Amino acid sequence: MSFASARKCAGISQMKVAEKIGVDQSTVCLWETGKTRPRAGLLVKLAGLYCCTVDELLRDNPGQEQSAGR
Helix, strand or coil: CCHHHHHHHHCCCHHHHHHHHCCCHHHHHHHHCCCCCCCHHHHHHHHHHHCCCHHHHHCCCCCCCCCCCC
16 A cells, blocks of 8 residues: 555545644655655554554555565
8 A cells, every 4th residue: 555545545635644743745745756754653643544554554565465485
């Protein structure tokens, strides 16, 4: 799940996300374009806003299990 798709599924604007977690809207945009990633502490807040898990936010291939050694 991408950061952008998670946000859109939650029905929240970039501006609202920025306000809720205390960052600039441009920072949210950087996360969504893959130029940067949020700090670990913010991942928990984002997952709460988006009603998903941190694992879902960081998983590159939704619907596929990622296991070590494969």
